[in-house]
Amino acid sequence: MSHIRRLPIVAGAFVVVACNGGDAAHDGVTAPALNLAQAGQASEAVAANVQVPVLRGIVESFHFSAVRRNGVVSGEWTVKDPVDPEAPGLASGTVICFSIQPDGRTVFLGGVIERNNFGIPAGSGAAWTVVDNGKPGAGVDLSTDLTFGFPSSNAATNHCATGTTFTNIPPTPLLAGNVQVKR
Numbered sequence: 001m002s003h004i005r006r007l008p009i010v011a012g013a014f015v016v017v018a019c020n021g022g023d024a025a026h027d028g029v030t031a032p033a034l035n036l037a038q039a040g041q042a043s044e045a046v047a048a049n050v051q052v053p054v055l056r057g058i059v060e061s062f063h064f065s066a067v068r069r070n071g072v073v074s075g076e077w078t079v080k081d082p083v084d085p086e087a088p089g090l091a092s093g094t095v096i097c098f099s100i101q102p103d104g105r106t107v108f109l110g111g112v113i114e115r116n117n118f119g120i121p122a123g124s125g126a127a128w129t130v131v132d133n134g135k136p137g138a139g140v141d142l143s144t145d146l147t148f149g150f151p152s153s154n155a156a157t158n159h160c161a162t163g164t165t166f167t168n169i170p171p172t173p174l175l176a177g178n179v180q181v182k183r
Contacts, residue, residue, distance in 0.1 A: 044068040044183055046098055046107045048130055051176040054145045054169050058082055062128075062146045066095035066109065073097055077111050077126065079146045081118075091116035091148055093126060097160035100183060105132045106171075107181055108163050110156025113148055125150030127159035131171050132179040141179040142171035 047065040054060045059082065066075025075095030082088040093114040100107050111126040126148035133139030147167045150156065158164050 043070075044098075044100055046100070046109070046130070046132075046179070046181050048141070048143070048179040049177040050130070050141075050143045050146075050174055050179070052143045052145060052169070052172050052174055059175060060145050064095060064109065064111075064146075066098050068098070075111075077109075077146065079148070089116070089118050091118060091120070091126075093148075096153060097157050099160045100181060101163075104183055105181060106130075107132075107179075108160050110153070110158075110160045111148075112153045112156065116148075118149070120149045123153065124148065125153045125156040127156050127166060129159075129163070129165065129171055130179045132181040136178050140173040141177070142173055143177075143179065144171055145169045 045065070045067040049063050051059055051061050060079065061082075062077060062079035064075060064077035066073060073096060075098075076092065077095055078090070078092040080088050080090055091113055093111045095109060095111045097111075098107055098109045107130050109128050109130070112122075113120055113124045113126060114122055126146060127150070128146040129144045131142035133141050144165065144167050147165075150166070155164075155166065159166070
C-alpha cells in the first residue's frame with residue numbers, strides 16, 4: 001500500500017535479474033491488458049489482477065503484466081490505494097525487473113512510478129511479491145501490497161534480486177484475482 005508503514009525485512013536467496021527500464025479498466029484502475037497468452041516469444045512472463053487486504057479492512061487493488069524477452073524486461077503496473085475512500089490514490093508505472101524464484105511460483109517484482117496523485121516524484125521505486133498457487137480454483141494465490149514511493153529505482157532492483165521487502169504485509173491470500181507465472 002502506498003508509501004507509508006514500511007519496515008525493511010531481508011529475505012534470503014540471490015537471483016540474477018535482467019532489468020530495463022493497451023489498457024483495460026477494472027475497479028476504476030487502468031490495468032495492463034497483456035495476458036500470458038499474448039506474451040508470445042517471452043521466455044518468462046508474469047501477470048496478475050490482485051485484490052489483497054492490507055490494513056484495518058482496507059483492500060488494495062492492483063494489476064500488472066511483465067515479460068522478459070532476450071533478457072529484456074518490459075511491463076506495466078497500476079494500483080488503486082484506497083487510504084482515503086472518498087479520494088483513492090492511484091499510481092501507475094513501468095515494471096523494470098522481476099525474478100521468478102526456484103519454486104516457479106514466487107515472483108519478486110520492481111518498477112518505477114510514471115504517474116500518481118500522491119505527489120510522489122516520477123522515477124520513484126515500487127516493489128511487490130506475488131505467489132501463483134495454480135489455476136483458479138486450485139489454490140488461493142498470494143500477494144504483498146504494492147509498495148511505492150522509494151526515492152529511486154534502487155529499492156525495486158534490490159527487491160527483484162534479493163526479495164528484500166519494504167512492507168508490513170507478508171504474502172497474503174487474495175480476496176479476488178489471479179496470479180499467472182510462465183517460465
